Structure formats: structure tokens, C-alpha cells
Amino acid sequence: MNASEYLPKDEVAIIGGGPAGMQTALALSERGFSVRIYEQKEQLGGHLKGWHHLFPHGVAASDLLGQLKEQVLARAVPLHLGQSVDRLQKVGAGWVLWQGERPLGRAGVVVLANGFALFDARRKEEYGYGLYPSVLTAADLEAVFRKEQPWPFGSDRMAPQVGFVHCVGSRDLKCGSPHCSKLCCVTAVKQAMAVKSLFPEAQVYCFYMDLRMHGLEYEELYRKAQVDYGVRFIRGRLSEAAPGQGKRLHVKAEDTLQGRPLHLQLDMLVLMSGMVPAFLLEQQERAVFLKEPVFGSGFVPVQGLLAAGSVVQQEGLFASGACKGPATLPEVFADAAAVAREVEQYLKSLKAVAHA
Amino acid sequence: MTPLLWKDYQKEVPDNHYFFVRSCIRQTFFPGAEAALLDILRNSLGLDVFEDRRHTTCTGIAYHCDLVPLETIMTVIARQLSLMTEAGYRHLLVSCVTSFGIYLEMLDMWQHHPEMLEQTREALWKSTRRSFELPVALVHTSDLVYHLRKPIADRSPHRLVDKSTQRALRVVDHVGCHYAKIFPAGGFGGAEFPSVLSGLAETFGGEMVDYPERRHCCGFGFRHYLLQENRGYSLSNSRIKFESMEAFAPDLILTNCPGCNMFLDRWQYTLAEMSGKTYDREGKGIPVLSHEELAALMLGRDPWTLGLQMHQVQLEPLLDKIGIVYQARQKYSMLAGAASLPGEPSVLKVSFQ
Amino acid sequence: MASLLSQLKDDIRFSEGLSACMNCGICTAVCPAAAYFDYDPRRICQLVQTGDEQDLENLLKGEEIWMCGQCLSCKARCPRGNVPGYLIQALRKLSQQSGHFIHSREGRKQIRLKRRIGHSILETGYCVHPQMVEPETHPEQGPVWVWALEQGADLYRRCGSNYYGEGEGGLRKMAPGVLDELEAIFEETGGLRFWEAIERGAEELKLNTEP
Ligand SMILES: Cc1cc2nc3c(=O)[nH]c(=O)nc-3n(C[C@H](O)[C@H](O)[C@H](O)COP(=O)(O)OP(=O)(O)OC[C@H]3O[C@@H](n4cnc5c(N)ncnc54)[C@H](O)[C@@H]3O)c2cc1C
Ligand code: SF4
Ligand code: SF4
Numbered sequence: 001m002n003a004s005e006y007l008p009k010d011e012v013a014i015i016g017g018g019p020a021g022m023q024t025a026l027a028l029s030e031r032g033f034s035v036r037i038y039e040q041k042e043q044l045g046g047h048l049k050g051w052h053h054l055f056p057h058g059v060a061a062s063d064l065l066g067q068l069k070e071q072v073l074a075r076a077v078p079l080h081l082g083q084s085v086d087r088l089q090k091v092g093a094g095w096v097l098w099q100g101e102r103p104l105g106r107a108g109v110v111v112l113a114n115g116f117a118l119f120d121a122r123r124k125e126e127y128g129y130g131l132y133p134s135v136l137t138a139a140d141l142e143a144v145f146r147k148e149q150p151w152p153f154g155s156d157r158m159a160p161q162v163g164f165v166h167c168v169g170s171r172d173l174k175c176g177s178p179h180c181s182k183l184c185c186v187t188a189v190k191q192a193m194a195v196k197s198l199f200p201e202a203q204v205y206c207f208y209m210d211l212r213m214h215g216l217e218y219e220e221l222y223r224k225a226q227v228d229y230g231v232r233f234i235r236g237r238l239s240e241a242a243p244g245q246g247k248r249l250h251v252k253a254e255d256t257l258q259g260r261p262l263h264l265q266l267d268m269l270v271l272m273s274g275m276v277p278a279f280l281l282e283q284q285e286r287a288v289f290l291k292e293p294v295f296g297s298g299f300v301p302v303q304g305l306l307a308a309g310s311v312v313q314q315e316g317l318f319a320s321g322a323c324k325g326p327a328t329l330p331e332v333f334a335d336a337a338a339v340a341r342e343v344e345q346y347l348k349s350l351k352a353v354a355h356a
Numbered sequence: 357m358t359p360l361l362w363k364d365y366q367k368e369v370p371d372n373h374y375f376f377v378r379s380c381i382r383q384t385f386f387p388g389a390e391a392a393l394l395d396i397l398r399n400s401l402g403l404d405v406f407e408d409r410r411h412t413t414c415t416g417i418a419y420h421c422d423l424v425p426l427e428t429i430m431t432v433i434a435r436q437l438s439l440m441t442e443a444g445y446r447h448l449l450v451s452c453v454t455s456f457g458i459y460l461e462m463l464d465m466w467q468h469h470p471e472m473l474e475q476t477r478e479a480l481w482k483s484t485r486r487s488f489e490l491p492v493a494l495v496h497t498s499d500l501v502y503h504l505r506k507p508i509a510d511r512s513p514h515r516l517v518d519k520s521t522q523r524a525l526r527v528v529d530h531v532g533c534h535y536a537k538i539f540p541a542g543g544f545g546g547a548e549f550p551s552v553l554s555g556l557a558e559t560f561g562g563e564m565v566d567y568p569e570r571r572h573c574c575g576f577g578f579r580h581y582l583l584q585e586n587r588g589y590s591l592s593n594s595r596i597k598f599e600s601m602e603a604f605a606p607d608l609i610l611t612n613c614p615g616c617n618m619f620l621d622r623w624q625y626t627l628a629e630m631s632g633k634t635y636d637r638e639g640k641g642i643p644v645l646s647h648e649e650l651a652a653l654m655l656g657r658d659p660w661t662l663g664l665q666m667h668q669v670q671l672e673p674l675l676d677k678i679g680i681v682y683q684a685r686q687k688y689s690m691l692a693g694a695a696s697l698p699g700e701p702s703v704l705k706v707s708f709q
Numbered sequence: 710m711a712s713l714l715s716q717l718k719d720d721i722r723f724s725e726g727l728s729a730c731m732n733c734g735i736c737t738a739v740c741p742a743a744a745y746f747d748y749d750p751r752r753i754c755q756l757v758q759t760g761d762e763q764d765l766e767n768l769l770k771g772e773e774i775w776m777c778g779q780c781l782s783c784k785a786r787c788p789r790g791n792v793p794g795y796l797i798q799a800l801r802k803l804s805q806q807s808g809h810f811i812h813s814r815e816g817r818k819q820i821r822l823k824r825r826i827g828h829s830i831l832e833t834g835y836c837v838h839p840q841m842v843e844p845e846t847h848p849e850q851g852p853v854w855v856w857a858l859e860q861g862a863d864l865y866r867r868c869g870s871n872y873y874g875e876g877e878g879g880l881r882k883m884a885p886g887v888l889d890e891l892e893a894i895f896e897e898t899g900g901l902r903f904w905e906a907i908e909r910g911a912e913e914l915k916l917n918t919e920p
Contacts, residue, residue: 173788174787237735237788242566243567250569253735253738254734254743254751256732259737259752381837383879388870391869391878407877409877409878418826424903425903431894479897482897533781537781538784540785571782573782576778577742582822587849589741589745666853666864695863695864699852
């Protein structure tokens, strides 16, 4: 008798309980499929757990997360928290999910929704993250907004000088990430405005190369940051940050539109660390491994234009959300609906074959 | 895999058997430094370091002045390697940082463009009837001193500590640009946080100071220094560094590149003459030492045989802090007997006895 | 005659130096020459990648390419893996090879540098040596340097140097045959021909006497 007979068996197993995992689970559950979420952390929410408020309208991240969780609870989607899937084994037409030597469950279809990782800003050595306390990442600044972390400058500084560096670990061959993370531009605008709201006397600079304001109302937000908040946009990528006078930082960039080098003393430097693959998908004949990413490894590859989430080379394996590449929440939600539809079609086609 | 963090940049340095090539600038301005290095390696540590008198300049200075075509410098480098090969060595020990960068660059080009290696072999054969093997290790002398820092410190009677107060001496480092900015993996600590000098100073008990313009170039600029009317470029870039380190009141500037060692010494004098300003509190300037000079002092070598009297910024304040005993009267005397004294700068304070 | 652009592309330092520039300005921000001169490596990359022959000619005739200090600080930082410092090497080579260098003040200085540093290599085996550093033209070397040169061999030998002597060690006189080998290498690899191009420029300027 096979031990795996005792494992939970569902139509769909979802790996990852972030926004993508939750929304995909909801969409499939609403269509009547049995779905189960495997989440490595003790809580649902993914990166959304760490954000304070969301672009472009400033909705509180906790409100959105609360709504999502409520719906997941209401539909009674089974949750396996604290379980990290690292291997999928093909058995018949379906999959067995493994964590190390331990089988966790079985499913006809697996949806990868295990998201992205934040670029490790220490790898951009010249910015001194991890060495100089006044250098933060965008994620750290969200934690500061959430009052989980103190401001890096003293409370006596009413007019802090603050810099935001776009494209940290994005569009950077040296760091092995050639892609654009696409939402750090608007995140920088959102955060710059928030800093100005809290410190109206602050001088806030955004160092950008191109402002990728692709989403609905992002461009308007950019203008608002200039007009209503006095945020200064400098077209030039930061070359280095070094300790300056007192606790300040000394940074160098070129104002490329003026064609001249620029030196500034800052109280806080925020690195817009980009979105990078959280894992490396290693595909074998009848097994798929979720491994540590290596230098230059990419996101999950999916089939052509008509398929939102079918993973290249694997029958019955789908991917949803930011594990396929940088995506905003609205995009993640729209994608979840599209992936759910594709999963439905796949499961129906299996049934049709079985009946024939 | 490409190293992810500066801490991962650790290079392999062989323990022994080196073929040594000199530096034009080091032997011009700091002749005692190379002599002391060889003495330490051979006599204090018992290493096998071979030098062939037929080796020449690498032509690196002329190359970076754009006076030498790439094919030419490649073949000159190949000739040095042929001497190494002939002597039976595969570990190259390079005194100059410019040279070190050149060797790294040529090896890199040969690796990525094997046809260039073939052309070079052919050119060298045609012009000199020589052939060569590639080195298995390319080591700057500061790499080797860093690698040997523990045995050196174990033999050292001194520490980088103020003997009277027990305060760790504050050291600022200036790593030559071509040490690791061209090939970060070629040096300890990579391009942004090279540890080759800081690790040395810390082993001797010094306190490293991270100053804002730590990674800024000293301003050699090759053609810019060599052309008198362009020298303001060199001066102003060194000045950026002095201004940046001044607030930290360093006891010592530590370098690994002969050019940097000279500039950071001489420009302090020039700036003092021009503006009346020195970058220490007593008007004596901040002492400058290279890695070999520091190692030699720590091992108790005589400062005047080491040639420290050839520095314009006097070293005595540092020697006194460390507690190194020296013969003041020997400083300016020559093998042949007493010699004349150097002239006195109008601002920078020097001590004659 | 091949276009300047195609000649530039033949130089390996062009392909190693510039693949595609995104005009981010990181190189300019870290560049010590940009801090001192009216010089912008990013702008040079942009100009070259537009590939306009006239722009290129103007660049080769102008002052800007001579500002780079060759510290190569830009190499460590460019997010596109470009090396503006290598591009400069290729441009300067072409400027001298094509004779355009004589149109700029900075370019013309190559004649003096070639006769000094270049010739020193084949005459002594060194790029620089103490006697080239004359106190009159090197006032920044200070009184200690005047003194050191006055002491000459006495001082240098005390510090373990061979100071222009026969045999081994620092500053030794080159052994017989060594300089001939160097010259043969320069001959074989185009070093001497390159110098002739510089001298042709000098002749054009009637700068035969030491400028
Ligand atoms: C700084 C920053 C600010 C942002 N702000 C906004 C904003 O204001 N508005 C907006 O629309 N978007 C914003 N985003 C984007 C938003 O965070 C993403 O769109 C969203 O988090 C993607 O959801 P996801 O579920 O695909 O991935 P994730 O949020 O990364 O969730 C993945 C989940 O999978 C789990 N997991 C991973 N591997 C495994 C495994 N092997 N086994 C089990 N579980 C696993 C993880 O623990 C995690 O819970 C921001 C992004 C960043 C970087
Ligand atoms: S979204 Fe903006 S900051 Fe982020 S990688 Fe793209 S261009 Fe750079
Ligand atoms: S750093 Fe690179 S990409 Fe950026 S401007 Fe300079 S050459 Fe272009």
C-alpha cells in the first residue's frame, strides 16, 4: 500500500498564500473545485503583509489583506501554514508535493503562486546597505511607516534631506537582473509623498533613469508629487553612497539633463530594491524542483500569449502572480482570474478524456 | 559563480615561489620599499622570490597615456612572462598597481579572445624568439603582504597603537584604482570594499576610518600628471581626498600603489605651499606609507635604510607614536658620510637634527 | 578609406568598452575627470552610439577625449557593463592614427608625451626614472626631491637600489640585448609605426623642435 494514498488529495494545490495564491484559490473555489493552499510562513499575505499603504490611492494595505483573508476563510479553503514546498513529483496525471523527505499532499493541478523576492540590496555594494544605518530599502521604509522600525535620523531633524534611488538591482547587468521591476518608480513617488506629508520641511529627491508610470493614474501621481509636494526628480542614477558628515551620507550622481556631476549630503537614502525571482524552477522529466535562485536566474517561464499561466514544458503546472515577473496587485488579481479559467479548462479536458 | 557580496571576494594567494617584477614609479620615488619587501619575504619569511634582471617596464604608464598600441603592450607583457617561464615560475608577483591592472587585463583579453593570445605568441616569437606560459597566480605585493599579515604581525615588536596612551592609531586607506576597480575579483574585498589594506592595518591593531572619498582616485591621471600644465587635475583630486579625511584626524594614510603613495605625500606639501593649509593639527601633514613600508617598520627595519627620508611629509610623528626608536642623526647621512640637508618647505613643518 | 566608425569598431577596446549605453550617468558621477574638467563620459558614449561620422570626427578633433584620467573607476560601476575608459582608449588611438589629434590643444600634447615617456621606454627600459623628474619642471616634488637627486647613487644605494648601475636590482641599467628586444617588439607589433603617425602630425604642425 502506498503511503501517499493517505495524503490530502485535491483538484488544485496552490503553493504560496500571498495575494496571488489567495485570489487564485478564491476564483477556483468559486468555480466549485477543491483547492488547498500551502504557505511556508505561519500567516497568509505574502509581501502585502509588510506594506503600509498602497499606490495609487493610498488604501491601507492591512484593509486589503483583511478583506482577502476574510474571503478565504468564508470559503473555507484548507490552509497548510508553515509548509514550504520544494519539490513536485509527477504521479500519474497529478502531482505529489514534497517538503524535503516529507510528502505534504496530492493534487491534479499545481499552481505556483510563490511570488517574488526583494533584491538583496547588499549586493549593490556601492550603496553601502547593511553598512550605513541611514541606507534603507523601500521595504524597510514601509516598516518605518508601519512604526515597526525607527526613522534613521534623529527627531531633531525637522527638515531631513532624503533621496530615493530608482532601479536598485533592476536594469543592472552587474547584478544579474536585466529586467525592469516596473512598480518601484511609482512606489518611490508614493513613498516620497508620504515622507513629505510627515516632514513638510523635508527636501526629497528621486534619482531616476526613466519614470515608468505605466498604471492607471500613476502619471497623475507623479505630477502631484511635483506640484503639491515639491519632490525633486533628478535624471541620473546614483553612483555611490559613502559616510558623510555626522550621521549623514555623501552621495554622488550625475544630473544627466544638466550634464553635471552632483554631490549631496543626505539624512536618509531609500533604495528601491527591485523584484527578483524567489526561486529557481528546475524542470525534469517527472519532477520539478524549487531551488535557491542563482546569479542571473529568471522568473517562471509560461507558454505563449494565449496562456496566462501554463508553465513551459509541464502538463498540469500553472503559475499565478509575481512569480512570473514583476506585477502590481491589480495585475495579480486580474491574472489570478485568467489563470483560474485556464486551470478550469485543463481540468475539464482531463475529465473529457476520462469519459471518452 | 559571480561573487554576491564584497566579503566573497577572497583570492587565492600561493604561499611560495614567486617571480617578481618591479615598478618604475616605486623604484624612482621609494627605492627602499621594494628592497625591504624582498628582504622581508626572503630573509624574514624564508620565501623563494626570483627576479630576472632582464625584465623591463610593462609600458603601462605609456599605455594609459595612449602612446602604446594594445598589441605592443601585450607582447611586452608576454616577454615578461617568457622570463618567468624560463626561470621555472608560475606565480607572478607585481610591485606596481598599474602593472597589476595591465596583467589582469591582458590575461582577461587572452581568455576571452584566444586568437589574440595566438597573435601575441607569434609576435613575441618573431621579434625575440621567445615563448611563454600563462601564470597560474597573479599577485600584487599588497596581496602577498596581506596574505602573510599574521606571520608578519607575529614577528613584529610593534603595534599600530599610540604607545603612551594605548589608543589605536587611526588609519585611512587609499587603494590604487587599478587594484580592483578594473577586475573586482582580482583583489581582496572587490572594487567597493577592498580589504587588502584595511585588513593589514587592523591586524597590526590600527583603527580603520571609512571616509567619504575613500574610493576617489588620487588623481594621477597618467598624462595629466606627466604634463606640467595639466597637473592641477592631480592636485585637485588628491585635495578632494585630504578634505574628506581631515575631519577624522588620521594618524596615517596607507596605500598600495606607488603613484598614490607619492601623490598623497607630495600634494600635501604643494597644497601647504599654495594655501598655507595642512591636513593635520600640527602643521606637519599626515604621514603616508605603503604596505611594504608599513610591514618593514613593524618588523623593526631601520626607517632610513627603508628610505623614509625620501618622503616630504615626515614620518617621525608616527614613529614616535608607535614607539619606534630611530637614530635621528642617521637620517640624512650617507654611506660616504655626512650629507647636506634638504631644503625646508615654507609651510609644512619638518624636523632636522 | 574605411569610415572612422568602422575603424573604431576594429579596436577590441571599442567592443569591450561600449555595447549599449542607457545614459544613466553613473560613470560621470564617479569620474574624477568630470569633477575637474568640462567632461562627461556619458555624453561621449551617447555621441559614439549615435554613430554619426561627422560627430565622430569632431570628437576625434576635439579636447574632450583627452580629459579622461584612465583611473577606470567607471568600469566597476556601469550597470550595462560598459567601460567608457576603454572607449576613450580606442578614440585616442584613432585620433592619433588618423592625424585628427593635431586639431586640439590636448591632442597635440601627445607629441611631447611620446618623445618623453615613449622614448624613455626604448632608451632605458623604464617609463619613468629619477633623472626624468627634473626639479625645475616638478616643483611639487618639494625640497626633499631636490635633495634626493643631489644625493643620487649614495642615497639610492643606501636604500638598496642599484641606481643606474650594472647588474641586478631596482633602477639597474638594462642588460645588453634587452632594449633591442623591446625595440623589436615595438617594430613587430606596430608600436613604431604608431609613433610615426604621431610624428607625421608633428611635422604637419612644424613642431619638429621640442614643443
Ligand atoms: C516595495 C514594494 C511596494 C509595493 N507596493 C505596492 C502597492 O502599493 N500596490 C500594489 O498594487 N502593489 C504593490 N507592490 C507589489 C505587490 O507586493 C505584489 O504585486 C504582490 O505582493 C505579489 O503577490 P504574490 O502573491 O504573487 O507574491 P508574494 O507577495 O511574494 O507572495 C508569495 C507567497 O508565497 C509564499 N511562498 C514562497 N515560496 C513558497 C514555497 N516554496 N512554499 C510555500 N509557500 C511559498 C511566500 O511566503 C508568500 O507568502 C509592491 C511591491 C514592492 C516590492
Ligand atoms: S520601475 Fe522604475 S525604478 Fe523600477 S526598475 Fe523600472 S525604471 Fe527602475
Ligand atoms: S554608466 Fe554605463 S550605461 Fe550609464 S551612462 Fe555610463 S556608460 Fe552609459
